[in-house]
Amino acid sequence: MTLTEIIETFKTRFNSSKIMDSLEKVASFNSESDSGSGEKDSEVYLENNPYVNSSGSYVKSPGISRITRDEREPLIKLTNVWKIYQMGEVEFAALKGIDLEIYEGEFLVVLGPSGSGKSTLMNLLGCLDIPSEGTVYLNSEDISELDESELARIRGQMIGFIFQSFNLIPTLSTEENVLLPLEFQEENREAARKKASYLLDIVGLSNKKKNLPSQLSGGQRQRVAIARSLAVNPPIILADEPTGNLDTKTGDYILKFLDGLHEREGKTIIIVTHDLDLVKYATRVVYIRDGEIEKIEERRKNGTEE
Structure with a gap:
């Protein structure tokens, strides 16, 4: 699939002139004291958006191809999925016959205790x-x-990962960590730097570009991880215990940011957690225990089960 086709596909799925504008509006991080920048006029700031051109279309970048999707089908579908590990002479089933469909634009929370298979x-x-x-x-x-090479291609183009342990490269600066996914996609270096700078500004870390992860707080490192997850503008954000290593206030910032991406941009958000408090952000909750889905609960955001 050519890049032109990719761009046209995404233009039909999203209002491209507002893609990154919406990010600015939900990025409450910019009010924090360490952001290094004040409030911006989003319409003016959009002029410097490296993800769209002056006509509101996506800037063309080489080396990226995405698989096309039949919109009548789930975005992700698991059918009778088992995962079995060999432990010496004993087999252990971590997942047992999982059936699950995830549709585009969902905010899905997978909830389960330690050892549940989540x-x-x-x-x-x-x-x-x-x-x-x-x-x-x-x-x-x-x-x-x-x-593995095909799986890596799909991961790099379709899914933005946010991990509990941040998974930043300790020897790379903040900016270099955000640049990494773009380099894997063979993005033009100058264009990639503009995108990294833009995303770090959105998450309030424009003054931390040259800092190593060891020079950042836990909340700042998680925000770098979020910027990195958005670098190639993936349709799916997959977060593993994204607030597990954060204080309550910073954790709330992270979740509100993800909620904003879901509400305003239509991204598919999947959070894997044991924290019951995160259920309030979900449109659906998958309860998993002992490798099996106990139940799937439809919800109203910030509300109750439907």
Whole structure:
């Protein structure tokens, strides 16, 4: 699929003239004292948006191809999925016959205690692993039999990851960590730097570009991880316990930012957690225990079960 086709596909899915403007509006981080910048007029600031050109269309970048999707199908679909690990002479089933459909634009919370299989499920949803049995579809494409290079391509283009432990490269600066996904996609260096700078400004870290992760607080490192997850503007954001290592105030900032991406931009947000408080952001909650889905709950945001 050519880049032109990709751009046209995304233009039909989103209002491209407002894509990054919406990010600015939900980025409450900019009010923090360490942001290094004050309030901006979003219409003026949009003129410097490296993700769109003056006509509101996506800037063309080389080296990116995405698989196309049949909109009548779920964005992600798991059918009778098992994950079995060999432990010596004993087999252990971390997942047992999982059936799950995730549609574009959902805010899905996968909730379960330690050892429930939620991390294994996250690895499958994020194309970090393949099932022992069953099928996993992404954009109507069966990924169950793909090799690692193909899985890496899909991960890099379709999914933005946010991890509890941040997973920043300790020897790279803040800016270099955000640049990493763009370099994997062979983005033009100058264009990539503009995007990294733009995203760091949005999350309030424009004055921390040259800092190493060890020179940042936990909340700042998580915000770098968010900026990195948005670098290629993926349609899916997958977060593993995104507030697990944060204080309550910073955790609330992170969740409100993700909620804003869902509400204003229509991104598909999937959070894997054991924290019951995160359920209030969900449109659906998947309860998992002992490798099986106990129930799936439809919800109204900040409300109750439907």
